[in-house]
Each structure stands twice: as C-alpha cells, then as structure tokens.
Amino acid sequence: MQQATFAFCMILVTIIAYLAMAKVYKRYSYSVLIPVLTATTIIIIILSLFHISYDRYMVGGQWISSLLGPSVVALAYPLYNQRRFLLDNLLPIIGGVLVGASSGMVSVALLAKLFRIDHSLALSLIPKSLTTPVAIEVARGLGGSASLAVVCVMIAGIFGAIVAPSIFKWTRVHTPIGRGIALGSASHAIGTAKAAEYGELTFSMSSITMALSAIIGSVLGPIVVWIFHI
Amino acid sequence: MKTLIVVLQICILYIFSYIGNVIQNFFHLVIPGSIIGLLLLFTCLCFKIIPVKWIESGAGFLLSLLMLFFIPTTVGVMNYSSLLSFQGALFILAVLVSTVISIAITGTAGQFFEKKAQNRKGDQECSKPHSPSV
Numbered sequence: 001m002q003q004a005t006f007a008f009c010m011i012l013v014t015i016i017a018y019l020a021m022a023k024v025y026k027r028y029s030y031s032v033l034i035p036v037l038t039a040t041t042i043i044i045i046i047l048s049l050f051h052i053s054y055d056r057y058m059v060g061g062q063w064i065s066s067l068l069g070p071s072v073v074a075l076a077y078p079l080y081n082q083r084r085f086l087l088d089n090l091l092p093i094i095g096g097v098l099v100g101a102s103s104g105m106v107s108v109a110l111l112a113k114l115f116r117i118d119h120s121l122a123l124s125l126i127p128k129s130l131t132t133p134v135a136i137e138v139a140r141g142l143g144g145s146a147s148l149a150v151v152c153v154m155i156a157g158i159f160g161a162i163v164a165p166s167i168f169k170w171t172r173v174h175t176p177i178g179r180g181i182a183l184g185s186a187s188h189a190i191g192t193a194k195a196a197e198y199g200e201l202t203f204s205m206s207s208i209t210m211a212l213s214a215i216i217g218s219v220l221g222p223i224v225v226w227i228f229h230i
Numbered sequence: 231m232k233t234l235i236v237v238l239q240i241c242i243l244y245i246f247s248y249i250g251n252v253i254q255n256f257f258h259l260v261i262p263g264s265i266i267g268l269l270l271l272f273t274c275l276c277f278k279i280i281p282v283k284w285i286e287s288g289a290g291f292l293l294s295l296l297m298l299f300f301i302p303t304t305v306g307v308m309n310y311s312s313l314l315s316f317q318g319a320l321f322i323l324a325v326l327v328s329t330v331i332s333i334a335i336t337g338t339a340g341q342f343f344e345k346k347a348q349n350r351k352g353d354q355e356c357s358k359p360h361s362p363s364v
Contacts, residue, residue: 014298014301014302015298017301018297018298018301022297034297035297036297036300036301036304039301040301040304040305040307043301043305044305044307044308047305047308048308054305054306054308054309057302057305058302061301061302061305062302064298064299064301064302065299065302065303067240067292067299068264068299068300068303069244069247069248069250069251069263069264069267070240070243070244070246070247070264070288070292071243071292071293071296071299072247072262072264072265072267072268073243073244073246073247073250073264073267073268073271074243074285074288074289074292074293075268075293076268076269076271076272076275076285076289077271077275077282077285077286077289077290077293078293079268079272080272080275080276080282083276089344089347091343091347092340092343092344092346092347095339095340095343096336096339096340096343096344099335099336099339099340100332100335100336100339100340103331103332103335103336104328104329104332104336107327107328107331107332108324108325108328111323111324111327111328112324115320115321115323115324117317117320117321117324118317121317121321125321125324125325128325128328128329129328129329129332132300132303133262133264133299133300134262134264134265136303137262137263137264137265138262141262146303146306147303147304147306147307147309147310148307148310150300150303150304150306150307151304151307151310151313152325154304155322155325155326155329156325156328156329159325159326159329160329160333163329163330163333164333167330167333167334167337168337170334171334171337171338173337173338173340173341174341175340175341175344175345177340177341177343177344178337178338178339178340178341178342178344179337179340180340181336181337181339181340182332182333182334182336182337182340183333185332185336186329186332186333186336187329187333189296189297211268214265214268215261215265215268215269218261218262218265219261
C-alpha cells in the first residue's frame with residue numbers, strides 16, 4: 001500500500017512540475033526555459049533534497065514512460081494529415097532527410113573519435129539527433145545508455161533551436177523545406193517546435209523529417225557504429 | 231464521455247505499439263517496435279483499414295503532452311554526475327559541434343534539392359505544348 005502511495009506521489013510530482021514549467025515556457029518563451037529541461041531540474045532537486053534514488057523514483061516514473069510507445073505510434077496521425085504534401089515533395093524530402101540523418105551521425109562519430117571519447121559513452125552519442133523515444137531504443141540496441149542518450153538528445157534539441165536562426169542566416173537557407181528538414185533532422189521535437197515560428201510549411205516539413213529520421217536513423221545507427229568501429 | 235474516447239483511442243495506439251514490439255522481437259529487428267507500430271498505423275490509415283476518427287483524439291492528446299513522457303527518462307541524468315568532468319565536457323562539446331555541422335549541411339542540401347525539383351517541374355511545364363487559351 002505504502003509503495004503504491006509513493007509511486008502515485010512520484011507521478012503527481014512529475015505531472016505538476018511539467019504543467020507548471022510548460023506554463024512558464026508559454027509565458028516567457030525563451031528557448032532555455034524548455035519544460036523538459038526545467039521540470040527535470042526541479043524533479044532532480046526535489047529527489048536530492050529528500051534523498052530519493054532514481055530507481056525508487058522510477059517505481060512511479062515508469063508509468064509515465066510507458067506512454068512513450070503509443071506516443072511514437074501517434075506520430076502516424078500528423079504524417080497521415082500531411083501525406084499529400086509529403087508525396088508532392090517526396091524526392092527533395094527524402095534526399096534532405098538522408099543527408100540530415102547521416103551528417104548528424106557521421107559528424108558525431110568522427111568527433112567522438114577525434115576527442116577520444118570512451119567506447120560506452122560514444123555509443124550513447126550516436127542517436128543524439130533522433131526524437132527521444134527512438135533515441136532511447138536505438139541507444140539501448142547499440143549497447144549505450146538510454147538516459148545518457150536522452151541527455152545528448154536534449155542538448156542537441158535545445159542548442160539546435162537556439163543556434164539555427166544564425167546558421168540559416170550564415171548559410172543563406174531561406175526555403176521552408178531547407179529550414180524544416182534542418183531543424184527536424186538535427187533537433188527533432190524541439191526543432192520542430194522552433195520551426196513553427198517560421199510558418200506552417202516549415203513546421204510540417206520539420207515534423208515529417210523528425211518521423212522519417214527516426215525510421216532512417218534506427219537503421220543507420222548500427223551501420224555508422226560498424227563503419228567507425230565505435 | 232470525451233475522456234473515455236481519449237482513453238480508448240490511446241488503447242488502440244497501445245495495441246499498435248505492442249504489435250510493433252512483438253514483430254521486432256520475432257524478427258530480431260533493429261528498428262524500435264514503436265516505429266514499426268507507427269508504420270503499421272500509417273499504412274492502416276492510408277488504406278482506410280482504420281478510420282482517422284478512431285485515433286485522432288487519442289493521438290492529439292498524446293502528442294500535446296509528448297514532452298511529459300520524456301521527463302522520467304531525463305531525470306536519469308542524476309546518475310551521471312560524471313559528466314561534470316573533462317571527459318564530460320568533451321562529450322557535450324561533441325554534441326554541440328555536430329549539431330551545428332548537421333544544421334548547416336542539411337539546410338543547404340534541403341534547399342538545393344528543393345530548388346532542383348522546382349526547376350525540373352518548371353522545365354516540364356515550359357516544354358508542354360501550350361493549349362490555346364480562350
């Protein structure tokens with residue numbers, strides 16, 4: 001009974017922290033205030049204050065995580081809504097997504113080699129530009145750490161959303177397909193949220209790219225690891 | 231009533247995710263089960279095997295809360311205080327540099343492909359014999 005109450009409390013803490021931080025983000029809309037970042041920080045502070053270990057937190061937390069699977073399946077819904085646009089621009093989209101997925105993975109694999117990053121750490125780096133639920137599964141499949149992969153995904157997402165406007169200016173990328181694919185393939189969901197600021201077309205491009213990168217990335221990940229002997 | 235519909239629709243999405251996992255385990259695939267579920271659902275929607283109405287409320291609800299479901303996993307960072315070290319800094323630097331490289335290359339490539347596709351379409355339209363306009 002006590003165990004169930006504790007689990008329920010952990011679920012409640014997570015939901016309240018998320019909803020409160022989502023409100024703050026909506027109000028001030030700085031990229032740095034992204035709810036995943038702020039809510040996670042608050043929960044970690046609470047857990048450390050009450051000396052609760054991550055394993056004990058996950059007794060409740062796993063119930064929230066269990067909704068990740070159906071959420072990824074739910075991405076089929078926006079993809080279906082945009083199927084016409086997807087078909088009309090099929091070749092440029094597929095070309096762009098292939099370049100996006102491979103440039104993200106190959107560059108991070110090369111950098112891991114260059115910086116002499118530890119084998120197990122490097123495996124968690126590879127899926128960093130995929131959307132979180134997919135990155136978790138790809139990292140697990142490669143033998144890396146799921147939570148470390150999520151850290152990379154979050155850093156790539158937040159940092160990408162912050163620097164993308166300057167990079168677009170510098171490389172003179174002005175079209176919705178160019179911007180959408182770049183944001184969706186490098187910064188997944190956070191990049192897609194950022195893409196909404198450029199208009200609906202860029203937004204839909206980015207969400208399509210995010211879903212396609214997830215599919216391509218889960219195949220490409222093991223190949224990149226094999227080629228670079230990580 | 232509305233809550234019930236959302237819950238039922240999430241169950242449908244859950245079933246797809248479960249089927250995806252079964253397929254992944256059965257064939258020992260690298261592609262995550264949830265992604266297989268996504269492809270299955272997308273196919274079913276396209277061929278009208280499953281009407282959009284059956285999943286749209288549930289999918290909309292889950293996608294609007296997407297970030298929440300990541301949080302328990304991100305909290306796992308607390309077990310990685312070792313990232314606050316020289317190795318950790320290099321690790322984070324690799325992510326940052328790779329993200330910049332990836333955005334620059336992909337944006338340029340995407341724009342290039344788009345313009346090329348448009349040019350081809352433009353050429354096709356020009357080469358078509360013009361029908362007499364009335």
